[in-house]
Amino acid sequence: MQSMKKRLTDAEFQEAIKGLDVGSQTLEIARGVLIDGKPQKEFAASLGLSKGAISQAVNRVWAAHEEKSLPHGYVRVSAVLPEYRAFIVKKWAEDATKQRQFKK
CATH class of the missing domain: 1.10.10.2690 (Arc Repressor Mutant, subunit A)
Known part of the structure; x- marks a missing residue:
């Protein structure tokens, strides 16, 4: 980044x-x-x-x-997760960012 x-x-x-x-x-x-x-x-x-x-x-x-x-309906989270779950959550975050940018 x-x-x-x-x-x-x-x-x-x-x-x-x-x-x-x-x-x-x-x-x-x-x-x-x-x-x-x-x-x-x-x-x-x-x-x-x-x-x-x-x-x-x-x-x-x-x-x-x-x-x-933060956009309405969004929440910032911080968590300690096993590596494979953290990977999934990071992907969700990327998707959410793309969706917000697409809506602009």
């Missing part, structure tokens, strides 16, 4: 943070990275925080965005 930079519009960001219990610094970091496209290392240097702390701040908002942007 191709790596993409995580980016949000201001409206997507505002929707993602509704009801999210995070501090103002987390929001500042996430906004700078996800909306303004600033590198995470820039925040690590200017705020004196670890790269992991910056990444965690961004990921909290990104995860909230992903949960709120």
Whole structure:
């Protein structure tokens, strides 16, 4: 799968943070990275925080965005399965993605 930079519009960001219990610094970091496209290392240097702390701040908002942007009737799951069952579930996920793209 191709790596993409995580980016949000201001409206997507505002929707993602509704009801999210995070501090103002987390929001500042996430906004700078996800909306303004600033590198995470820039925040690590200017705020004196670890790269992991910056990444965690961004990921909290990104995860909230992903949960709120699921299509109606879809649910995100995480499971530990035997390899053959995981293969089947991954195929189902691929099929669901193709079906959603086809409906657009």
